[in-house]
Amino acid sequence: MVPSELLRTRPDIQAADAALQAAAADVGVATAQMFPSLSLSASMGQGGFSWPVALSGAGAIWSVGASLSQPLFHGGALFAQRRAAVDTYDATVSQYKQTVLAAFQNVADTLAALQHDTQSLDAANVAARSAQGIFDETGGRYRLGALPIASTRSSEQQFRNAQLDEIRYTSARLTDTAALFQAMGNPPVESTPSAAATVPAASAATVGASN
Template sequence: MKRAMRAVRSLAPLLLAGCAMAPQPAPSPTLDVPAAWRGAAAHAGTGAAVAPGWWQSFGDAQLDALVRRALASNGELRIARARLQEYGARVRIAAGAQQPALSLALGPGRARAIGPLGQPVVVTSVSGSVQAAYEPDLFGRLGSATEAARFEALSQEAALEAVALSVAANTASGYLNLLGLDAQLALARATLASRERSFTLARHQFEVGYSSRLEMSQAEAELHATAAVVPQLERAIAQQEGALNLLAGASPGPVARGAPLLALRLPAIGPGLPSELLRRRPDIAQAERAVAASDASLAAARSQLLPSIRLSATLGAQGHSLGELLQSPTALWSIGGSVLAPLFDGGRLRAQAEIAGTVRDRAVFAYENVVRGAFAETENALAAIDGLTRQLAQAEARRRAAGETLRVAHNRYANGYASYLEELDAQRNAFSAENTVLQLRASLLAAHVDLFRALGGGWSASE
């Protein structure tokens, strides 16, 4: 017996060495974090983290109510919450494998067999037992599997926050676009009323002989061109309302408005340092936790190559009837253990470990891609805010000049000093300038939403 134990102890190191697998190091990092953002807009604001209710900074109570309703009822968010519950259950399953298992068995039986004298004998038996089993985690396989499940659950938690950020940002962008369409529709209707007055005047002057049919026809054509813009904008508004209701998990219908487009505030946002973005965005945290989960899965896969030990114990009783089982049973018990060591499996376990290594490598590459995308989105949002701000200033100056040109042209035409073509050209320029200002204002507000989204929207990764 002692010789056998010495032989086992001498063979154990060789067995472990044969089961071991060379380490699979992670790929070399290629991520280069910039030291600062580019452009003048990068230095605006305080650089503090984005507040959780960032959409309130626009100063519209209806926008706040709409975003909150979307965060409570959006269908994609409900799916993400259910998925998070699933991964929480997976963590409990993985952790349960590290705990002892206890089970109760009760088995009545009746059989007819041949007795010692060759006569048939009917035997009735009732047995009950309590079984316990436990697998010591000698090489960390079960712990690694539990750790992988925990990081996968944390990754899904960050994924839920990423979906919530996307829903809030899409809702805010859609609402701001809706206000922009409302402002353009109001401008189109006001311009249409002006075109109707111009056409009435041109027709009157043609009838009394003060102008030609050409001027009256041009005024009529401009009237119809402006009238065609109104249903186009009304259709776009209805489609935008439908998209907002879908985000909010509501049925199709009108969307309540608050402040008009030009009354909304332009929030001041400080982007801070690029390195701070790594803890602000939930999609970066999701990718980072996916790397940790894949690394733990790799450790669990490598541990499959090592021996595992399972301990078991059974305590039971047996009798020929239920009464005998309860009063004077025959005691039964067993204690045992087993060692399972892979010797030959056709390379299956090693291939599984190699697959886990490639999954870990892909998670690292995906993390770097997500971070680079986050840097690019932030740079684009900052550049958009800077460019749109300067473009809007020029558009407002053009609007003022076009308005003054229209006033002078109208007076000249009304007093007979100029043709209607001069006023018509001034009307077109004034409408175009006013419409451009509204579009740029809506785009600038949407660019602030994009920056909120790029900076993580008020979410910060927990430790």
């Protein structure tokens, strides 16, 4: 089992999250542009404040009227900009969901491959131990003169092939383990036992003794 929180460190998810935040900010900016920008000062309240006077051409703050009406004159364009920003945000949300789903699929496929590697390596270990037992038995019988040299060579070849299978499956497991760390986007915090440790040292000792 892999905690889903680990996938947050994947570069593609981080990039999708940043794009989503940027799109959300653009929607906020487009919405804010639809409202008038007005700065009020204390001078507006001197001698009483009257909106008709203030917004008239002769008013001391006649420019306020232009500030209030400008967004209304451009309301169609501003609304279209906001709608475009919202559409972009919706598309970014969809892209973010696809990125997350693809990340989960990537991790799930890698975990399935690791499980298959473990099963194959376990079977290879059993086969190697069996081949080693046969090799040891035939070697002993050969030394007693009960078997010809050809039988010993045959059992040795089977043992060597079984050892090669162990090495191949161990390599595949290590490769898929590295792929899992890459899929999670974060290196492991704690060291994990190497899959190569599953190959008993007795095999190497037997090989050395048989040479």
